[in-house]
Every structure is written in structure tokens, then in C-alpha cells.
Amino acid sequence: MNEILKLLEKDSRLTAPQIAAMLGMDAAAVAAAIAKAEADGVILRYTALVDWDKAAEEAVTALIEVKIAPQRGEGFDRIAERIYQYEEVDSLYLMSGAFDLAVYITAKSMKDVAQFVFARLAPIEGVTATATHFILKKYKEKGCVFTVAPEQEERMLFI
Amino acid sequence: MMEYKNLLSDNVKGLKPSGIRKFFDILEEMDDAISLGIGEPDFVTPWHIRDAGIYSLEKGFTKYTGNAGLSRLRKEISAYLKRRFNLEYNFKDQIIVTVGGSEAIDLTVRALVNPCDEVIIPVPSFVCYGPITELACGKAVYVETKVENEFRLTAEELRAAITPKTKLLVLPYPNNPTGGILEKPDLEALAEVLRGTDIMVLSDEIYAELTYGQRHVSMANIPDMYERTVVVNGFSKSHAMTGWRMGYVCGPSQVIVQMLKIHQYAIMSAPTTSQYAAIEAISEGDNDVETMRRDYDYRRRFLLDRFRSLELSCFEPKGAFYMFPCIRNTGLTSEEFCERFLLEEKVAVIPGSAFGASGEGFVRMCYASSIGNISEALDRLGRFLKKI
Numbered sequence A: 001m002n003e004i005l006k007l008l009e010k011d012s013r014l015t016a017p018q019i020a021a022m023l024g025m026d027a028a029a030v031a032a033a034i035a036k037a038e039a040d041g042v043i044l045r046y047t048a049l050v051d052w053d054k055a056a057e058e059a060v061t062a063l064i065e066v067k068i069a070p071q072r073g074e075g076f077d078r079i080a081e082r083i084y085q086y087e088e089v090d091s092l093y094l095m096s097g098a099f100d101l102a103v104y105i106t107a108k109s110m111k112d113v114a115q116f117v118f119a120r121l122a123p124i125e126g127v128t129a130t131a132t133h134f135i136l137k138k139y140k141e142k143g144c145v146f147t148v149a150p151e152q153e154e155r156m157l158f159i
Numbered sequence B: 001m002m003e004y005k006n007l008l009s010d011n012v013k014g015l016k017p018s019g020i021r022k023f024f025d026i027l028e029e030m031d032d033a034i035s036l037g038i039g040e041p042d043f044v045t046p047w048h049i050r051d052a053g054i055y056s057l058e059k060g061f062t063k064y065t066g067n068a069g070l071s072r073l074r075k076e077i078s079a080y081l082k083r084r085f086n087l088e089y090n091f092k093d094q095i096i097v098t099v100g101g102s103e104a105i106d107l108t109v110r111a112l113v114n115p116c117d118e119v120i121i122p123v124p125s126f127v128c129y130g131p132i133t134e135l136a137c138g139k140a141v142y143v144e145t146k147v148e149n150e151f152r153l154t155a156e157e158l159r160a161a162i163t164p165k166t167k168l169l170v171l172p173y174p175n176n177p178t179g180g181i182l183e184k185p186d187l188e189a190l191a192e193v194l195r196g197t198d199i200m201v202l203s204d205e206i207y208a209e210l211t212y213g214q215r216h217v218s219m220a221n222i223p224d225m226y227e228r229t230v231v232v233n234g235f236s237k238s239h240a241m242t243g244w245r246m247g248y249v250c251g252p253s254q255v256i257v258q259m260l261k262i263h264q265y266a267i268m269s270a271p272t273t274s275q276y277a278a279i280e281a282i283s284e285g286d287n288d289v290e291t292m293r294r295d296y297d298y299r300r301r302f303l304l305d306r307f308r309s310l311e312l313s314c315f316e317p318k319g320a321f322y323m324f325p326c327i328r329n330t331g332l333t334s335e336e337f338c339e340r341f342l343l344e345e346k347v348a349v350i351p352g353s354a355f356g357a358s359g360e361g362f363v364r365m366c367y368a369s370s371i372g373n374i375s376e377a378l379d380r381l382g383r384f385l386k387k388i
Helices: A002-010 A017-023 A028-037 A077-084 A112-123 B021-029 B047-057 B073-087 B100-112 B129-135 B154-161 B183-193 B254-266 B272-284 B288-311 B334-345 B371-387
Strands: A060-068 A090-096 A101-107 A127-134 B097-098 B119-123 B139-144 B167-169 B200-204 B229-234 B244-250 B364-367
Touching: A002 A017, A002 B139, A017 A028, A017 A077, A017 B288, A017 B371, A060 A112, A077 A090, A077 B139, A101 A112, A112 A127, B021 B334, B047 B272, B073 B097, B073 B244, B073 B272, B097 B254, B100 B129, B100 B167, B100 B200, B100 B229, B100 B244, B100 B254, B119 B129, B129 B139, B154 B183, B154 B229, B167 B183, B183 B272, B183 B334, B244 B272, B288 B371, B334 B364, B334 B371
Parallel strands: B119 B139, B119 B167, B167 B200, B200 B229
Antiparallel strands: A060 A101, A060 A127, A090 A101, B097 B244, B229 B244
């Protein structure tokens, strides 16, 4: 099962018959396993990894470190929930170390990011501090390098 | 005017150049061609290995090494062969680090073959054994292995090829271009023929890490065969390091010590940067090998499945990264098939005949290429097969 998931995580366009061929499995069994993973919420979504810089879309991405005071009986979850409900939040992780939550957000401009922090994030009860870091360049995401590696010249053609 | 043809070595003039250049001239002109032609990993050398090479340069390790190679590397090779294949070679006098597996093959043949000695070479196989034998003034005796035996050399075929002049048997398994392997019972049957003779074995195990479904067994593992076997291996295929030119050869010290003399005079020592990278590869690279092997296996099964749906006959290759489907029922020769496939569908594959006469009727497809590429190549193959 996990082998199927790993293949799909790398290339979600692989079809069940293709995966079945690659793993030496029965196509119907692979299709059933994928359907079950979808139903169980193991597979959440099929997406494309886009280099928005190349697509000439103006957008800024920021990592916001957030310190919070955990609440009795709720821990971090309640505050995390109040943060991740915002549409502009791409990812949210609970961290060990110097801060508690790592919030990744994408917005149209730096001003919009600032607006989000001032107007939405900082006022949340329990949020005690934030630090915003703008992402200047994406080199690699989800195991995928964003710059195309150069091809070696003059390779041997036959061996 | 110099009359070069009168000056050049007859031996060299007699060598045939590799005969499929013309495809590659065509291929080079095409932008959107897919090549399943080149037999090398599509992976770039893992970063930690490249980094070790770079680091050695930063530290200024740019001098020759000892002739046989860095002792640390030879110790690691010795440990690796024990760990992966249960082979025991003393790093002191049984291992030479060479410039790729190719040099290791050349050393072995040159150290063993006297003029007119016969070298038995199963074909289809990699193209270098015959010419290297001829350069050593030996005689290449080609044995045509059969698709019905999954291109294994059989004991009967071996027995029939042996003469009083036979010096050396080349065992090129896992095999390029067929993907065939020899399993323990096959090796034992061959060993039975060799026992009591003076025939040595050159076991070219460059694809030893790339077997699917079972671990590679070396001829040197078979009882009585250790003392008559020279094992050739290297980093090119297992660690995606073709351009580093890192190979090695192991065998009885009496043979290795003679080979070292040739290496010493012809090569001096293998490239130092590559040797440092190789130490990292062999000591910390087992996971890389396994990851790449698994990826090749996905592609192998994928290709085999598509062949079946195209009704293209192909035995299941269990080693290396090649498929060797039979194209006889197209009515085309291997060369015609490859030329038309390239011109009409822009996919490069290699005629089986390039690897020996018994490769006629087959083509070699290398699956060291992305699933996307392979899938597109197979779509085009389907179209091509319908058309012809």
C-alpha cells in the first residue's frame, strides 16, 4: 500500500493500471487500494506543483513564526484551528523549539501579508508573538528542484 | 605523403568500429527524439558522493595515488564485496582500482592471453571483449546464447566451445544487452565443465547490484571456482557514476600482481578525485543503490507489461536495465527496425545485431529513463508496430 502512495505522491497522474504494472500487482487491486485510501482520507487531494515565478504570477510567500500560550484542555489545537481556517494559509505546522506554530501564507503582495499578520493573526487570543519571514526564492519543494539542471554536453551515445 | 595504412598496426586496422554510428548522427539532429539507446543510468550521481569528490579537491588531494588505488578504497571494496556478495578479497594484493570496468576487462585479458589463445565470449554481450582479445593477439570464440534459454550460457554450449587452446571464459552476467542472468544452478553446471581444466573465468559483474527478484551470485562463490575467477566490477551502473570512470578487479593474487604491472605502466593510477568519491559511494551508498534499483524495477515491470499488451515477445529480464524484445515477426532486420523506428517515430533503440550475430531479430531498449519517457516511447512503438 505505502509503495502505491509513494508512487502517487511523486506523480499523481499515474493510473491504476500503470502502477499495477510497475509493482507487478493486479490493476483492480491497485484501483481498490487507491479508492480506499481516498475514502479513508489517506489520499487527500491530487495536485500539481507549480513554479509561479515562471507563470509570471505576482505573489509573495511568507513563513510566519508564531508563539502562543496553550489553553487549558485545548493545547495548541484550538488556536491552530483558528489560524488554518484562513484561506491564505497554505500550511501550518506545530513546531518544537523557539516558536510554536509555523504558518506559511501566500498573498498578492507584502502589504497583504502584513495586513494578515496585523489584522488577523496577531489579535487572536493566545498569540503572544509573531515573526514574519518573506520567502525570496524557492529552490526545492516536495522533493522537486525548481531550476532545471543543465544537460551534460557531448555524452556518449552508445554503450 | 605518409602511407599510414602501411604503418599502422595490423591488429588495430583489423578491429571493426562500432557499426551503429549512423543512428546517432540522425538522432543528434532530432530535437524531440526519445532515446532508449544509451546504456547508462539516467540518475545523476547522488550528491553526497559528488560532494566527497569536491571536498577532496578542496583539500588539494590532486596527486597520483598508489598504483593499485587508495588503500582505504580497497579496504572498503573488500568489505563491500563481503557484505553484498559474500566474496573475500584481501585489499593488499587481490584488488586493483581501475579506470572503469573497461580497464579491468582489458587488464584481465592482457594478463592471461598469449597469442592464439582462445577466449570464449557468449553473445549477445557488451561489445568490448572480442576487440580486446584481438588486441592481445588472442582469438575470440563467440558462443551464441539462445532466447529459449533466456540467453544463459549453458554447460553444453560451453563444452562444445572448449578446445585445447581455450584460455579464458568471459561471463558477462547480468547481461548487457539481454538483461539475462545466471543463477546458482547455471553457474554450478558451468563450473562442472570447467573443473579439471586450466581455463580461467573473467566474470564481468558490473550489473551485479541490478538484479530483480534474487541477489546476484558470483562465479567466484562456486566451489573450486574462486581460484580460477577474476571478478570485474565498478561504480558506473550501481552508483550512477559512469563519468567518474571507477572500476575494480579482484582475483587470485598471482594474477592480480601481473595485472598491476600493466596498470602501472599504462595507467599509473585511477583518477584521485574519483577514488575519493568512490570511498563515499561504497561506504555510505547502499541506500542509493537500493533506491535506484527499485526505480529500475518499476520501469522494468512497466515495460514488460506494455510489451505484453503490444504482443511483443520478450522474455522477462532479471538483471541490468535492458529489455531485449524479439522483433522478428515484423519482417524487418534489427537494423531496419531501429532505423525506421527512429526516422518515423523518433525513438532510438539499438539493433540486437550490434551485440553479436545471435542478437539479430532483437532490439535493445534501455529502461534507465523516466516512466514518462518510457511511456511515450511505448505509445510510439504501438503506433509503429501497427503501421509496419
